[in-house]
Amino acid sequence: MIEIQNLSKNFGSRTLWSGIDTTVNRGEMVALVGPSGSGKSTLLNCIGLLEKPSAGAVLYEGKDVTRFTRNGVRRFRRDVLGYLFQNYALIENTTVAANLEIALKPQRSRRGEFDTTVSEALERVGLAGREGDQVHQLSGGEQQRVALARLIVKRPALVLADEPTGALDHVNTTMVIDVLREMRAAGCAVVIATHSGHVRDRCDTVFALNEKSSAA
Structure with missing residues (x-):
């Protein structure tokens, strides 16, 4: 590759x-x-x-x-490309879900598919149900897991x-x-x-x- x-x-x-x-x-x-x-x-x-x-x-x-x-x-x-940065590279003044949504490719951005994808990704990294949390309120470890969930969504x-x-x-x-x-x-x-x-x-x-x- x-x-x-x-x-x-x-x-x-x-x-x-x-x-x-x-x-x-x-x-x-x-x-x-x-x-x-x-x-x-x-x-x-x-x-x-x-x-x-x-x-x-x-x-x-x-x-x-x-x-x-x-x-x-x-x-x-x-x-x-998917990048997992040391400093997480998240948008801190918005929600977990919003950070994951920007990673979706346009052809997969229909609402139903998006909801399922984000939910599954957050569950996989141990953050189930945290879609509405503000990123700046998360710990460093939680922010890294959000960044990882973003990769899962982006594929x-x-x-x-x-x-x-x-x-x-x-x-x-x-x-x-x-x-x-x-x-x-x-x-x-x-x-x-x-x-x-x-x-x-x-x-x-x-x-x-x-x-x-x-x-x-």
Whole structure:
């Protein structure tokens, strides 16, 4: 699904990483590991078109996404990509349901289907009946579970997760990884940047960035 070819990222005269070559297949969950400062989040951001690599290519189904037009980038994020941010990336001044509704693709936005989808997603992450809660009143762990429910609703083909369990206890960490593995089993490709050995061990493949800023 995603093929990374000779990818490099520089900040001025500093090379964060270079010469990265790897492939992430459908139905595969990859742990992206490395010490702090090795550029795990930056690599996720380059794959997700939030940052631009300095050299190389990121191919999705044979097309270099780094060369997409603005409209192409927008469609890629809307139709293909799901992001599980470390800071949740929720709209805090609205409800849980409203945050999930924006993830629905237009063809699935009929009211009856939406109600069922949101209800099932919230039940799966342990937040059944919380549709009307204001996001800013939720704990950090609850907000991360709302973000996970948003992914379930969206049903993306590719998930990029940046330290998704960093602020969670063991029970909720296990639930997050279980859901991501269910998405993987359904054919989604999942890339997780993590420091957690528990998360790493539940992934299919490990890709390491080393402290010398190149692929390991």
